[in-house]
Amino acid sequence: MSHAIYESLAEHRLVPVIALDDVAQASPLADALVAGGLPVAEVTFRTPAALESIRTMAQRGDLLVGAGTVLTTTQVSQAQAAGAKFLVSPGFNPRVVSHALSIGMPICPGVCTPSDVEQAIEHGLEVVKFFPAEAFGGLSTLKAIAAPYRQMRFIPTGGIGPGNVMDYLAFDRVVACGGSWMVKPSLYADGDFSGVETAVREAVQLVGK
Numbered sequence: 001m002s003h004a005i006y007e008s009l010a011e012h013r014l015v016p017v018i019a020l021d022d023v024a025q026a027s028p029l030a031d032a033l034v035a036g037g038l039p040v041a042e043v044t045f046r047t048p049a050a051l052e053s054i055r056t057m058a059q060r061g062d063l064l065v066g067a068g069t070v071l072t073t074t075q076v077s078q079a080q081a082a083g084a085k086f087l088v089s090p091g092f093n094p095r096v097v098s099h100a101l102s103i104g105m106p107i108c109p110g111v112c113t114p115s116d117v118e119q120a121i122e123h124g125l126e127v128v129k130f131f132p133a134e135a136f137g138g139l140s141t142l143k144a145i146a147a148p149y150r151q152m153r154f155i156p157t158g159g160i161g162p163g164n165v166m167d168y169l170a171f172d173r174v175v176a177c178g179g180s181w182m183v184k185p186s187l188y189a190d191g192d193f194s195g196v197e198t199a200v201r202e203a204v205q206l207v208g209k
């Protein structure tokens with residue numbers, strides 16, 4: 001099942017992948033994303049601050065918030081309760097995917113082989129993440145994997161940055177690209193989020209929004 005959420009992601013063309021160490025960073029980071037013109041956030045469950053950060057960002061109502069690195073059925077339910085509107089995982093866990101779908105949460109699991117794609121098809125999915133994109137051979141691998149599965153669309157993530165994002169986006173089976181380069185923690189290590197806003201604005205200009 002495709003979902004309207006993917007049309008929103010397709011409009012923005014980029015999914016910023018965020019790992020927050022402190023929930024106090026959630027609001028200023030969201031401010032920087034909105035000010036930079038990219039009101040989308042994939043907040044990963046890589047840090048203990050993730051769930052409260054999702055809640056803080058989702059409550060604002062001015063950006064589309066998803067949960068990333070969703071590894072368990074519990075995280076699926078927690079993310080939904082916190083206001084996340086979509087879920088992303090690095091790999092394909094059938095239990096996690098089934099649970100998400102059973103409670104009406106769009107989920108974009110990671111795939112990197114034809115067998116993974118066929119599991120996604122089996123679960124009725126039409127959009128999957130291609131992860132880790134660059135390490136698995138980049139765009140040429142994605143094109144080869146995509147070829148037999150004409151209904152599938154992809155969100156490549158992993159190793160994508162300003163130097164290669166346009167190549168991926170030029171492939172008509174790509175919904176959007178995930179990336180951390182415009183929200184990486186080194187940009188706000190000193191508590192100043194203006195560097196994030198600048199990097200986000202540059203990324204938005206690059207992808208032509």
Ligand SMILES: O=C(O)C(=O)C[C@H](O)[C@H](O)COP(=O)(O)O
Nearest residue numbers: 068069089090157158159179180
């Ligand atoms: O674990 C997940 O659910 C993820 O979403 C993984 C991230 O998408 C990538 O780690 C981002 O890759 P970079 O842009 O190369 O930093």
